[in-house]
Amino acid sequence: xxxxxxxxxxxxxxxxxxxxxxxxxxxxxxxxxxxxxxxxxxxxxxxxxxxxxxxxxxxxxxxxxxxxxxxxxxxxxxxxxxxxxxxxxxxxxxxxxxxxxxxxxxxxxxxxxxxxxxxxxxxxxxxxxxxxxxxxxxxxxxxxxxxxxxxxxxxxxxxxxxxxxxxxxxxxxxxxxxxxxxxxxxxxxxxxxxxxxxxxxxxxxxxxxxxxxxxxxxxxxxxxxxxxxxxxxxxxxxxxxxxxxxxxxxxxxxxxxxxxxxxxxxxxxxxxxxxxxxxxxxxxxxxxxxxxxxxxxxxxxxxxxxxxxxxxxxxxxxxxxxxxxxxxxxxxxxxxxxxxxxxxxxxxxx
Amino acid sequence: xxxxxxxxxxxxxxxxxxxxxxxxxxxxxxxxxxxxxxxxxxxxxxxxxxxxxxxxxxxxxxxxxxxxxxxxxxxxxxxxxxxxxxxxxxxxxxxxxxxxxxxxxxxxxxxxxxxxxxxxxxxxxxxxxxxxxxxxxxxxxxxxxxxxxxxxxxxxxxxxxxxxxxxxxxxxxxxxxxxxxxxxxxxxxxxxxxxxxxxxxxxxxxxxxxxxxxxxxxxxxxxxxxxxxxxxxxxxxxxxxxxxxxxxxxxxxxxxxxxxxxxxxxxxxxxxxxxxxxxx
Numbered sequence: 001x002x003x004x005x006x007x008x009x010x011x012x013x014x015x016x017x018x019x020x021x022x023x024x025x026x027x028x029x030x031x032x033x034x035x036x037x038x039x040x041x042x043x044x045x046x047x048x049x050x051x052x053x054x055x056x057x058x059x060x061x062x063x064x065x066x067x068x069x070x071x072x073x074x075x076x077x078x079x080x081x082x083x084x085x086x087x088x089x090x091x092x093x094x095x096x097x098x099x100x101x102x103x104x105x106x107x108x109x110x111x112x113x114x115x116x117x118x119x120x121x122x123x124x125x126x127x128x129x130x131x132x133x134x135x136x137x138x139x140x141x142x143x144x145x146x147x148x149x150x151x152x153x154x155x156x157x158x159x160x161x162x163x164x165x166x167x168x169x170x171x172x173x174x175x176x177x178x179x180x181x182x183x184x185x186x187x188x189x190x191x192x193x194x195x196x197x198x199x200x201x202x203x204x205x206x207x208x209x210x211x212x213x214x215x216x217x218x219x220x221x222x223x224x225x226x227x228x229x230x231x232x233x234x235x236x237x238x239x240x241x242x243x244x245x246x247x248x249x250x251x252x253x254x255x256x257x258x259x260x261x262x263x264x265x266x267x268x269x270x271x272x273x274x275x276x277x278x279x280x281x282x283x284x285x286x287x288x289x290x291x292x293x294x295x296x297x298x299x300x301x302x303x304x305x306x307x308x309x310x311x312x313x314x315x316x317x318x319x320x321x322x323x324x325x326x327x328x329x330x331x332x333x334x335x336x337x338x339x340x341x342x343x344x345x346x347x348x349x350x
Numbered sequence: 351x352x353x354x355x356x357x358x359x360x361x362x363x364x365x366x367x368x369x370x371x372x373x374x375x376x377x378x379x380x381x382x383x384x385x386x387x388x389x390x391x392x393x394x395x396x397x398x399x400x401x402x403x404x405x406x407x408x409x410x411x412x413x414x415x416x417x418x419x420x421x422x423x424x425x426x427x428x429x430x431x432x433x434x435x436x437x438x439x440x441x442x443x444x445x446x447x448x449x450x451x452x453x454x455x456x457x458x459x460x461x462x463x464x465x466x467x468x469x470x471x472x473x474x475x476x477x478x479x480x481x482x483x484x485x486x487x488x489x490x491x492x493x494x495x496x497x498x499x500x501x502x503x504x505x506x507x508x509x510x511x512x513x514x515x516x517x518x519x520x521x522x523x524x525x526x527x528x529x530x531x532x533x534x535x536x537x538x539x540x541x542x543x544x545x546x547x548x549x550x551x552x553x554x555x556x557x558x559x560x561x562x563x564x565x566x567x568x569x570x571x572x573x574x575x576x577x578x579x580x581x582x583x584x585x586x587x588x589x590x591x592x593x594x595x596x597x598x599x600x601x602x603x604x605x606x607x608x609x610x611x612x613x614x615x616x617x618x619x620x621x622x623x624x625x626x627x628x629x630x
Contacts, residue, residue, distance in 0.1 A: 051526075051530065052529075053526050053529065053530075072529065073526075073529045073530045074529060074530060074531065074532035074533075078530065079530065080526075080527070080530050082523045082526070082527060083523075084521060084523055086521065086523035086524050086526065086527040087527075088524070088527070088528075088541075088542060089546065090542075090545040090546055090548075091545075099528075099531050099533075099541070100530070100531035100532055103531055103532035103533050103537065104532050147527075147531075
């Protein structure tokens with residue numbers, strides 16, 4: 001059980017490439033924090049720095065109040081689940097789980113008890129005598145998890161652990177990881193590029209971009225109030241529609257334009273806050289051509305092109321398409337659903 | 351190939367049979383010659399049927415050798431060959447595993463330089479460096495000793511190179527997982543790398559054992575004491591007798607051929623796996 005504190009953590013590779021540029025973050029004891037961002041944003045590097053697999057160029061990292069910058073991974077009391085699982089192919093599942101304990105000089109009888117406990121928790125008891133190559137992807141994933149939790153470490157580190165699974169299994173394992181973490185109350189850092197996984201798993205999200213933190217907050221905070229243009233575009237699926245203010249002004253798009261905070265030149269609208277009937281409050285309104293109607297079951301997506309522009313926009317609605325593809329419809333967005341940003345600074349304006 | 355063409359079948363089988371015959375005939379003749387009575391072979395005919403003296407020839411060769419050619423008993427020479435081949439094999443495997451481990455997993459100055467240094471020794475087989483090597487071994491008083499027979503042949507670029515290539519195919523995460531699991535470098539080597547390399551080690555064991563066993567020029571140069579004759583060079587000594595006893599020589603040849611055959615037979619399964627398996 002331990003909190004993790006990163007202060008001014010930075011990583012510059014020998015070639016001068018800065019992968020992580022000064023990260024300040026505090027992860028509370030028992031919290032599950034998800035690091036999310038596009039590929040190359042430095043999230044994996046950051047995780048590996050916490051693990052001790054990458055050296056720290058600058059800043060301090062403490063786990064459980066102890067500065068661990070110079071410690072070997074094994075001395076940091078962490079456990080890691082790797083993307084490709086990295087199970088030892090020549091060892092049975094039992095040996096895979098026991099290896100870390102054996103290296104720490106744990107007594108044979110204790111090893112046996114801990115391995116069986118972990119196996120029971122992950123329901124891999126019947127697999128203990130098998131070798132990894134005889135396991136399915138989902139089973140390997142469980143064994144990799146087992147190898148992490150068998151030692152009862154202070155911190156779990158997950159490096160995109162679900163990205164090699166098929167979609168159905170991924171959802172199932174996501175739920176299990178969440179439940180397991182709740183039950184064990186082990187501080188966890190979880191790296192993913194899948195924003196849906198990030199939203200559903202994390203107690204808090206850290207959105208990273210180009211080696212810097214864009215925003216830290218609970219998933220709903222980040223979804224409702226993205227602090228920067230980058231977060232607005234990255235979190236949410238389908239992605240938020242970003243429309244330049246002058247484009248809307250040129251179209252005389254409604255009374256909401258007069259109420260925007262100063263400095264706003266980009267407006268973000270979530271696809272589910274665009275309506276096909278005018279709301280009673282101040283709003284934006286615009287004609288658009290329906291290009292494609294996509295029925296996804298519980299919800300439908302309308303891909304439209306705003307009149308006179310190249311701007312493709314998505315509308316998420318429960319209704320059927322009001323007009324045929326290729327015809328014009330009118331869409332509305334209430335003022336309170338608008339996210340206002342400044343293009344140059346990338347920041348939210350209010 | 352699922353085609354069924356009788357003539358093509360006949361032709362390919364014919365070619366294969368000729369190939370087998372070309373290889374097996376000398377072996378067969380050696381076996382038959384080893385069973386002849388003394389003097390039979392000197393009459394100039396080469397019998398193709400067993401002569402009934404096989405065990406007797408073997409026993410004589412094994413126990414007493416050929417005194418007139420100052421060849422010691424074959425048992426002694428086989429033992430010498432075995433010790434030399436095993437020392438060379440184990441030495442080569444040990445050194446190349448460790449040096450490949452160092453080159454792949456450790457970052458030290460001049461790492462690439464050392465790799466290439468090892469690599470270019472591939473261009474220098476024993477025969478090329480034999481005179482300086484002899485000089486060194488002689489100055490170190492290692493003539494007529496097992497150390498002199500085997501140590502100069504141990505350094506191995508081939509095996510180092512093969513293990514390096516193999517280690518580089520092992521995913522980086524394996525090392526990282528081991529580090530998180532608290533395994534230091536040597537433990538990683540012993541617990542992870544060695545078991546994963548076992549089929550490669552077996553394949554190289556077979557190749558290197560036969561290489562060591564078949565050494566001819568080097569033992570011929572540095573041994574003058576019959577106690578250190580190896581079987582392969584011993585046979586050469588026997589043929590230089592002014593009255594060569596071919597039935598005994600052929601018995602020695604048969605015995606000399608046996609250990610490599612046994613090594614291949616017993617390690618065949620691992621050997622083939624090591625050459626073909628790529629799964630990880």
